[in-house]
Amino acid sequence: MSATDTGGRVRKFGSAVADGWTRERFGLLGALGLVLLAFGPSFQIYLFTDFLVVALFALGFNLLYGYTGLLSFGHGLFYAGGAYGLAIVLRDLGPVFADVVGSGVAPLVTFVVGGLVGLALVVAVAVPVGWLSVRLEEIYFALITLAFGMIGYSLIIQDPAGLTNGTDGIIVLLGSVDVGGESFRIGARQTYYALTVVVVLAAIYGVWRVVNSPFGTVCKAIRESPDRAAALGIDVRHHRWMTFIISAAIVGIAGVLRAGLASVASPGLTHWSTSAVAVIATVIGGATYFSGPIVGAFIFLYIRWGISRFPTLDAYWELFFGALLIGVVLYFKAGAVGGLLLLRDRLFGEGRAGGDDGPTQGGGGAAEPGSSGDRADDRGDDS
């Protein structure tokens, strides 16, 4: 890459920013917001980090649901897999790394290795679990994934191999890095927030690439009509299996981040009620849009926080989300993103570039994957 090339790109970016409501300007605003937030109140940093992790969890889940048409009720298994992978490495191998690389940077090295081990563990689990699960479709797929999730829950609680510490879970201590007199805690609010932002943004970009690749195009075709895809020479079962593994890996990354944030890897992560968080966030945000799970996770966590401010309401928080979910499923299947786009069209008219016939066009359909209304297209994101 030549210097002039880079200069040209920078100039192009600059003029795009100067030129009204462009995506570049929104991007800069977003980045600025992310940086500013790091100087906000500690709890707000925590809440936003939490949101980023759940957003990645739901986004990974939606690769399988909104894009490929398979509703998994067991993705908590992979969330937990990432968390326990990190926790076990930190607990059992921390001292070993301290001996090998020196105690100064050992916590960081252990964290990175632990994260990679968590990811590898998730993939190792997803390969056989996915292979078996994709033999089934629709409600049977949902049930078998639910069963696998609960098998994981049971194994973690019973702890036959003495690895998971049963119902108590494993405490996750990220430790402090000491380099040249400087010292910082990886688990410190701001540090962990910055780390999460980088990892989650990179992962979101990765998912976006997958969705817009030939692989992702075939996923959408399988969602629309599996037997037609097969009649065109596509090995549907194999493709679903590969999607399952990628989806699980993304969720595994979220699980690693979750363990560091919560300072514990607990069995509840693989309980079906955790799997349901991804489902609820995705449906509220709109499974038909790339950004649906992200927006849904935002709504889920911030409303959840809002409710928790009122102790009398807090006892009923699940009731509130139940009602919200019923409302969305019955009356507004396009979800929050569909609603926002509808609002944008009302306010700014139809004159958007790109020649779409309106991004909400497909939004009125059913919430069931596979039906024509349920399409996870990027068209809702102007890409």
Add this chain to the structure above:
Amino acid sequence: MTTVLKTESLRKQFGELTAVDDVSIEIDDGDITSIIGPNGAGKTTFYNLLTGVLQPTAGSIWLRSGDGATDDGGGLREITDAEPHEVAQAGLSRSYQITNIFEGLTVRENVRVARISHERTRLDFRSRATGDEAIEADIEELLELTGLTDIADTPCDTLSHGEKRTVEIALALAIEPDVFLMDEPTAGMNPTEVTEIVSLIRELDADLDATFVVTEHNMDVVTDISDRIVVLAEGSILADGTPDDVLTDERVTEAYLGSDSV
């Protein structure tokens, strides 16, 4: 003439019912063969057997293989136990009687899926789907051929019935089949649309090397396009020959035309 598709004593039993009964047929290269018969004659079941959607109770299916592999010494490969995607990869493509396209995608995306499948790039998750220039050029060419260029970027769920039927054909063509099974291409079409589809089929037959097998209820269409007609009744072959021979056959008139008031 070379045989491109052959069945030997093909049979499909659903419990007591024999849907396809001992059908042996050889389809020749380059022909348009029509398979006709009254409702329930076993046409769609026969297609589902050929394309691997159903497993036959007995008998075998053979397809001429493009790569020269041969199981019988005559250039044919057995596909009896192949799965649907393997049949498609072997060169046998189909369109559906009840429109089966990717409704939520645009026309262009529909065809792109088929080209990605044909070019075997479906596992590529790093490139952009629209980034393969060869594939994009092939898509344009195919849209041109089938007359879909003007509605290329329209989502399929907003198309008219006739347009959807054309996408149905474009999809099946996009994987460059050696043999193309069309299941009632004119199903549910108005007379204008029927004329358009018939001229499209003629055009495709002239332009492409593919061999066409068509099931059809519209007898005008059948007599118009067929080189050969095979009549199925109650799961077995009743008559087989040129349109003139078959349509003057008394048994056919009795079993098919008589009962179906065409």
